[in-house]
């Protein structure tokens with residue numbers, strides 16, 4: 477997808493209309509009469525700002541329709557709710573911690589969930605030897621940056637009769653377009669790169685063309701069912717959040733260029749530092765998924781993870797950072813550092829965390845739009861401080 481599309485896709489300019497869609501901060505719209513309802517009757521069903529963002533996101537991902545939610549997890553939850561009771565889901569054990577919690581603690585009783593480390597495509601293929609309804613993938617994964625062979629796993633899903641869903645939060649359509657790789661739907665936490673300013677919480681599903689959806693129960697297209705669920709459960713994105721996120725989309729390509737260049741420089745600097753045990757960044761040639769990543773994505777992303785070997789070393793490093801802020805979130809203008817074990821992945825079972833490498837020493841770094849040399853200097857100085865306090 478091009479940067480020009482980030483600015484224009486999906487929305488036509490109209491003579492006499494404001495260039496930026498006006499914020500329609502209104503719960504309800506007036507009916508002209510009992511026989512003529514307005515296009516939007518009540519804000520729980522969406523509204524002009526939500527629809528404008530949906531058109532932009534659908535155009536960027538290359539699908540006919542998007543449905544926007546109040547958070548990324550609300551979007552994933554709605555998709556899971558479209559599955560009939562007893563449906564079989566194959567999900568990545570390496571998925572974002574909140575996605576794992578949603579499946580384990582909210583949907584476990586209703587759905588039959590099988591887990592696979594999706595960075596090993598053979599595990600996914602083995603789980604899909606039995607028929608399934610849905611495969612849920614994320615590449616690169618949060619927070620370990622594991623790469624999944626999307627084409628191969630999506631092919632296996634279709635062979636098992638399952639729909640394939642890809643969480644494209646980390647790379648955005650600018651760098652990876654799962655629908656072109658065969659996925660049936662893409663999910664986003666727009667909270668991250670699409671808003672891009674650490675200002676909102678939001679999510680979306682973008683559907684591929686012409687899906688009846690799981691279960692084929694005659695309840696309409698998959699997207700319509702998802703839209704209905706959003707209205708029925710009250711999980712829609714708010715107008716101002718939609719307005720802000722659409723503004724954010726317009727600079728996605730500019731932010732991405734800067735953030736990605738910084739992430740690559742940070743990965744190289746971290747790898748050269750003696751305090752760092754391991755650097756995970758798909759752009760590094762020795763990342764186990766590097767080749768697969770480069771074959772399915774057009775950029776390496778702005779997130780990396782470093783393992784410092786112990787909680788004490790991670791704490792010393794985090795305390796030494798001046799430009800990076802210790803906080804949950806990623807993908808936005810301000811650089812952030814996150815300790816996944818404490819902050820985002822605390823609910824992932826310990827055994828799974830250990831298998832995936834979510835250790836006491838792991839720190840996830842999200843490069844913001846600050847100058848690259850300032851960020852590198854900040855991280856190297858904090859690594860020096862960590863090495864002085866906690867010798868390897």
Ligand SMILES: Cc1ncc(COP(=O)(O)O)c(C=O)c1O
Pocket residue numbers: 547548549550572574575614618643645646664665666667677678679
């Ligand atoms: C890859 C990924 N998917 C989904 C989510 C959940 O999105 P939200 O926080 O907007 O609910 C996150 C949040 O960190 C994420 O990183």
